[in-house]
Amino acid sequence: MLSNFLPFVYGLSVFILLILAARVMLNGFFSGQVPFEAQNSFSKKTSNDRTGLVTVHPELLDKDGSITDEDLLTVRFSKDTDHPQSSEKPSE
Template sequence: MLSNFLPFLYGISVFVLLILAAKIMLNGFVSSQASLKTQNSFSKKKKDDRTGLVTVHPELLNKDGCITDEDLLTVRFAKDSDHPQSSENPSE
């Protein structure tokens, strides 16, 4: 009796898992389509910062909230074609 019941239970389990997987994939597909529509509507409206102000990264601020005067570490990759530009005048 048990040997006849286990294949039936296994088949129902696989079927239920397939339906749940399809439901999850469908939800992901629907949400990605909605996010694409939202991105397109935002990109058509305005390409600037939404506040209209310049954004400053918090790493550039000191403990008083002002932009720091410290030397900052920069990283440059080997295939980078832009030459580094210093904000200071070169001392020759």
């Protein structure tokens, strides 16, 4: 009895997995066909686009909320051949 039922379960599971795989591939294929605004349900005309705005990381702020004047730790990797560039201008 079990030997007749097992191939049916196996075939059904393979069929379901093929349908799910086809759905995922079709979603990927048709993703380029629809405009981005129509895909993204969160996009609105009044979006919070931050393009061009500067983001200051909280680690750079002191307790008063100003950018700190402390020296910062930098890391260089062994294959980095560029010389470090200081953000300070040389005093002449």
